[in-house]
Amino acid sequence: MTDAADRLIRDVQERFGPKAALTDRAALEPWLTDWRGRFRGEARAILSPASTEEVAAMVHLAGRLGVPLVPQGGNTSMVGGATPPADGSALLFSLRRMNRLRAIDADANLAVAEAGVILADLHDRAAAVGRRFPLTLGARGSCTIGGLVSTNAGGTQVLRFGTMRALVAGLEVVLPDGAVHNGLSGLKKDNRGYSIDQLLIGAEGTLGIVTAAALRLVPAVQRRAVAWAGVADPGAALKLLRHMEERTDRVEGFELISGDGLALAVDHIPGIRSPLNGRHAWHVLIEATSATADFDPVPMVQDLLGDAIEAGLVEDATVAASEAQAAALWRIRDSLSEAERAEGPSTAHDISVPVADMPRFLIEAKAAVEAAFPGTVASAFGHLGDGNLHFHVRAGRQAREGWTAREGPGIERFVDDLVTQAGGSISAEHGIGQMKRAELARLAPPGDLAALCAIKAALDPRGIMNPGKLVG
Structure with a gap:
């Protein structure tokens, strides 16, 4: 070799x-x-x-x-x-040298970006023509379009716009034999058999190399309302989401944050403070938007939260009075992982369960993990509306060196078993990579796993594409 x-x-x-x-x-x-x-x-x-x-x-x-x-x-x-x-x-x-935005068409609401385009740069280029690419996440300043496609990335706007799978209109891909598939035309209807584009989304580079993507754009946000609410438990948070969805279709961000997660951010991240007075077991970060300047979503969100407080769904709430305040609220959400790392070692689980079952799962899984692994603290944050949460198990400040290597595998198997029993997925938006490959093999339905392996063998018979990842 x-x-x-x-x-x-x-x-x-x-x-x-x-x-x-x-x-x-x-x-x-x-x-x-x-x-x-x-x-x-x-x-x-x-x-x-x-x-x-x-x-x-x-x-x-x-x-x-x-x-x-x-x-x-x-x-x-x-x-x-x-x-x-x-x-x-x-x-x-x-793919970092392939960083050209080949085209951006505000009328067609499409952009064609090469794989090495950084997400934040695409956001800026779309904004310059009055459009936006409605997917964002904490790593937007360094993650690239090719990686986002290959992992079917999600982020904080999935509730309204879906994952990358919903935002990709077509792909240009180099297959393992060197042949080029060009699906960048952005056709809304194309029934010529299997969708190579969809097959490559989420394939983690194991079936070919994404070189460019045609991406769907939406009108730029003209005005937005960002709010923070304290709630008693995840069940109340889900009822709040349904309460808002029944009255408006403008909510595109709805993030659930545990009280102890917020406390870690306040303790470890300079400049962060709690948005509300008093203590609350759980918190929700909400964003509603308007694509027109003549509609202000702030009064609407204030009214909805006022109704929710009267109905007993919300304990307290605040709505950002400026863009600076809105950014400060989102900074809390974006800092949660950093705060947990500062607290000490932990195991991180990117999971999803059916949305209706999530409140029960969060309470029961936390109790089960902390009982099975005394001294640990389980907490969660993430995208309640699409069933995806980041469920972390912290060792605590007294953990001895080597805790992650010693305790991590057992905790991961325990959490993955709970998720599987709940009918969920052990990977909601981060992929399988090499970290979860053994767990996928252990827990995936045999028929599903066999199909994945058959596709890999058919398209990459020599096994040269990203070995050791997913099923390769």
Whole structure:
């Protein structure tokens, strides 16, 4: 494999120049470890194409030589999905040089972005033409379009606009044999058999390399209302969501946050304070928007929350009086993971269960985990409206060194069993990567797993695409 990899590196450099295959250790080092620092791999080089034609040529040659490739964008995977194998058998395949916005059409509400376009940059370019791409998340300043497609990313606006699967109008993809699939036309109706585009969304780079995506845009937000409410329990939060949905279709953010999660943010993140007086067991962050300047959603949200307080669904609430206050409320939500890391070691679980069952699950799962693992604290935050929460189990400040390695696997299996018994998913929006591969094999229905493996074997018979991830 070493000889084949060396030949591939040499051929790429000769055909496409030194920037197309980087072997300098200093250039490689930042990309060998995952974002969370949990996985580390090795690679002899980073292949870095500048065009779809270069991607196709490199992938074709890698297939002929049998050299595995690990596609990588912003390297923000939460499950080690973009980290190379530890044995150095694969080369990293970076899409970061492919960062052009090929087209943006406000009339058609479409943008065509290459895989290396950073999400925040797409937001800025869409805003410049009075549009927005309605998907955002904490890593927006570094995550890339290719990675978002490959993981079927979600974020805080799924309640109204759906995941990447709903926002992708078409893909350009280089398949494992080097052939190029071009589905960028954005056709609303196309019934020519299996959807290659949809198959590649969420495939984590195991079936091909996404080089560009046609993405759906929506009108830019002209006015918004951002509110914070304290509630007694997750059941009251869900009733509040239904109360608002029955009266308006403008709510696009509805984030559930535990009281202890807020307390950690106040303790560990400079400048953060509790939005409400008094203590509340649970909190909800709400955003409603308007695409026209003549409608202000703030009075509407104030009225809805006032009604909810009178009905006993909400204990207390506040509505941001300015954009600065709105940003401060969202900063709390975006800082929750950072605050938990500052508190000490923990295990993080990106889970989903049926929305109607989520309030019960949260209460019962917390009690079950804390009883099974004395001294731990289980808490959650996330997207109540779509059934996706980040369920974390903290060791506490007195945890000894090595707690995560020692206790983490058992806690992960325990939580995954609870989720599976509740009819949920062990991966709601982060993917499987390498971190959850064994759990997928243990818990997935046999027929589902067999289908995944069959698709992988059919499209990538040599197993060169992102080895060791998902089912590959």
